[in-house]
Amino acid sequence: EAGVPPSGGRSRVVQKRVQVAYENSAKDVEKKLKWEPTNWQKHLKNIRQMRSGRDAPVDQMGAEKCFDQNAASEVMRYQVLLSLMLSSQTKDQVTSAAMAKLREHGLSVQKILETDEETLGKLIYPVGFWKSKVKYIKQTTEILHEKYGGDIPDNVAELVKLPGVGPKMAHLVMDIAWNRVSGIGVDTHVHRISNRLKWVKKETKNPEDT
Numbered sequence: 001e002a003g004v005p006p007s008g009g010r011s012r013v014v015q016k017r018v019q020v021a022y023e024n025s026a027k028d029v030e031k032k033l034k035w036e037p038t039n040w041q042k043h044l045k046n047i048r049q050m051r052s053g054r055d056a057p058v059d060q061m062g063a064e065k066c067f068d069q070n071a072a073s074e075v076m077r078y079q080v081l082l083s084l085m086l087s088s089q090t091k092d093q094v095t096s097a098a099m100a101k102l103r104e105h106g107l108s109v110q111k112i113l114e115t116d117e118e119t120l121g122k123l124i125y126p127v128g129f130w131k132s133k134v135k136y137i138k139q140t141t142e143i144l145h146e147k148y149g150g151d152i153p154d155n156v157a158e159l160v161k162l163p164g165v166g167p168k169m170a171h172l173v174m175d176i177a178w179n180r181v182s183g184i185g186v187d188t189h190v191h192r193i194s195n196r197l198k199w200v201k202k203e204t205k206n207p208e209d210t
Contacts, residue, residue: 061096077177089128136164
């Protein structure tokens with residue numbers, strides 16, 4: 001009869017593949033998590049166009065311009081770190097001048113260890129909060145000497161443990177000193193502009209949240 005399998009034979013069961021919900025869950029989650037600001041590429045293009053015809057002090061006096069390019073690698077990295085520590089709440093011109101005096105004095109871990117706080121203060125004055133920075137520099141230099149063999153940490157987690165070093169500085173150090181992008185250095189200006197352009201998923205209150 002039709003529909004009856006031959007004697008001794010077995011019926012062929014056609015299995016229909018049933019999609020299980022979790023099979024695409026990873027992709028679905030990734031899609032849900034992905035977020036981009038509206039028109040961010042257009043905004044960035046306009047910013048670059050406006051910026052292309054204007055020089056700023058940071059272009060010639062930023063941290064990537066303040067170290068001795070002929071120094072040993074570990075000395076160069078130390079100088080990058082110190083230039084960023086000095087730059088907080090300080091104009092680029094003032095930071096650059098302080099770094100020039102430090103390099104003339106001798107700017108290495110060993111040399112700063114041998115320099116007393118009064119002399120160091122005179123060398124970096126008038127950077128913002130110079131008295132606090134003298135203490136931070138001395139403390140950080142001692143840690144680098146004892147724990148890192150005179151070099152600096154090669155990751156953000158260890159960098160931010162150093163006295164006077166915050167997340168913004170740490171990311172910039174990774175970029176300039178180690179040539180590795182670990183994140184975006186967000187300061188007050190980046191924080192403010194990012195919120196105005198709505199480049200953040202929701203409004204943030206401080207640079208760390210941005």
